[in-house]
Amino acid sequence: MRQIVVVLLMCAAGASWAADAPVTPPPPGMSVNGKALAPLPVAKDQLALLKSSDPKLARNKKHVFDFWRIVYEGGHMERAPEFMAPEYIQHNPNVESGRDAFMRTIGASRKPREVKPTSSFPIIDIIAERDIVMVMWARKVRDREHPEQIYEMTWFDVFRVDSKSGLIAEHWDSSERWGTAGRPPGAEFFP
Numbered sequence: 001m002r003q004i005v006v007v008l009l010m011c012a013a014g015a016s017w018a019a020d021a022p023v024t025p026p027p028p029g030m031s032v033n034g035k036a037l038a039p040l041p042v043a044k045d046q047l048a049l050l051k052s053s054d055p056k057l058a059r060n061k062k063h064v065f066d067f068w069r070i071v072y073e074g075g076h077m078e079r080a081p082e083f084m085a086p087e088y089i090q091h092n093p094n095v096e097s098g099r100d101a102f103m104r105t106i107g108a109s110r111k112p113r114e115v116k117p118t119s120s121f122p123i124i125d126i127i128a129e130r131d132i133v134m135v136m137w138a139r140k141v142r143d144r145e146h147p148e149q150i151y152e153m154t155w156f157d158v159f160r161v162d163s164k165s166g167l168i169a170e171h172w173d174s175s176e177r178w179g180t181a182g183r184p185p186g187a188e189f190f191p
């Protein structure tokens with residue numbers, strides 16, 4: 001767990017693990033309450049982020065990436081058993097632990113759709129160490145105090161891939177309770 005905290009701190013400090021992955025900044029002019037935000041370096045080539053000199057880390061990155069595209073984003077809950085352990089542990093306060101609970105909760109908000117070769121969500125980086133894979137995203141949200149203002153923020157999803165089964169066994173993110181909206185902040189901007 002200490003390594004996860006170190007990785008998150010390094011990300012917050014601007015460290016980059018994919019120096020060879022080309023990036024492009026989002027459109028200039030993003031600000032919150034008049035304070036300029038640094039552009040987020042969204043990866044131009046998501047598939048380049050899956051590379052690693054360690055075959056196990058490359059496999060784990062691809063497994064998480066494919067889970068995201070096919071199950072989470074694509075809404076194909078019937079394929080969840082290919083990617084998730086039955087005893088999947090969830091640390092997001094809006095979704096119960098267990099693969100079946102994930103399929104019920106997330107499946108209720110998504111209809112199956114065409115699976116694309118890359119994610120429609122803007123990925124900044126995919127980082128793997130041991131059995132942990134972290135995906136960094138650019139996410140648009142509305143300012144709570146000024147709902148007419150929209151800004152980009154960084155979001156992190158962290159997954160633990162079981163070394164024996166190769167399935168996603170655990171997930172962390174920084175989500176707060178969704179409240180009465182029943183959707184995460186910025187969901188209106190999700191692709």
